[in-house]
């Protein structure tokens with residue numbers, strides 16, 4: 001019998017997260033305050049616990065996973081790695097395809113890997129409530145899950161268009177005890193400001209972040225939790241790549257190329273960074289972040305300092321950005337809608353250490369359906385981006401006859417995203433390329449760092 005699943009024991013759950021900063025050729029560009037000077041760690045203390053701020057700026061290579069967090073991880077970790085035998089056959093490729101399946105978490109994606117850690121550190125710091133934003137609902141449901149595990153109250157600002165279109169993610173959050181508010185809301189100054197200008201605003205992640213940050217900053221007992229982008233989030237997600245390395249070791253294989261969908265960069269960083277350490281040590285491995293052509297942050301955005309939110313409450317991060325006032329096109333059903341990207345992923349891309357490709361919407365769903373028919377699991381629309389890029393590479397291998405080892409992160413399942421699949425099957429989805437003019441225009445809205453710094 002051929003082996004399909006590569007399974008680790010619970011005792012093999014990594015004891016440390018991997019911090020890529022230790023192996024980066026250049027130190028990360030620092031976050032800047034409104035005055036153009038680097039943000040001091042205390043400026044973040046209004047919304048984050050000290051331990052997470054320390055992780056955000058740490059350059060230690062290995063950071064120990066607290067025992068209780070490791071114990072909490074046993075609810076769904078280690079996650080299985082699969083060999084995609086049936087997909088390989090369907091494609092007729094000589095490539096060997098592997099994927100790590102993060103859909104085994106109760107929320108159905110990789111996001112609880114960091115939610116659990118963030119909730120634990122906040123609990124240790126005496127925090128009672130967490131606010132956050134959510135787009136499609138994966139992050140909000142992940143935080144709702146761990147809020148329940150640690151007895152924290154959770155308020156989720158959910159992008160209005162998703163709040164209306166994805167009622168089941170909302171009910172999931174409510175099942176785990178979280179409060180869900182459609183954003184923009186009139187609960188915050190930021191929300192009221194947007195509503196005054198655009199009463200029909202469908203909302204955006206940037207706006208929802210403004211609301212959640214504003215509330216957390218104004219209450220002693222409340223902190224804010226972010227599901228992607230920040231260094232500590234990517235750090236926690238490295239548990240994926242670290243487990244994958246152990247799984248490849250058991251097989252005596254090593255990947256030639258790794259693909260992951262890239263929104264804010266957390267599952268990409270999580271799966272890819274531990275392999276980047278090998279790359280820094282001279283090993284050949286291609287690390288590919290895959291994004292939609294309708295939100296082409298890495299492949300077409302500007303590498304510049306920009307706000308993380310729409311209103312301009314967050315520090316400035318040096319990242320690839322489509323402009324903090326980016327509102328994703330309504331026809332886009334595939335997630336991955338954030339205007340920016342992790343500063344670490346951005347810098348590594350800028351320095352040529354990682355690759356990025358953009359794929360169109362219809363081809364991603366086509367890949368997702370092909371995968372589901374071969375492998376059984378129905379992928380999250382976000383994950384379909386990685387599957388598309390991996391299948392394209394497998395088809396190139398078919399032409400050249402190269403038996404490459406390809407690996408992708410199946411970041412989540414699509415059970416709550418069947419409305420997007422419905423649209424695909426009924427021909428309602430279109431390809432959309434975010435227009436060059438809009439990207440050009442965004443340049444004029446970027447904060448003027450030098451000028452502000454004086």
Ligand SMILES: *Cc1c(COP(=O)(O)O)cnc(C)c1O
Pocket residue numbers: 108109110111138139227228229261262263264265266267268336380382383411412413
């Ligand atoms: C949130 C999400 C993503 C994108 O976010 P990253 O921070 O870029 O990982 C990808 N896949 C799934 C299933 C998600 O829930």
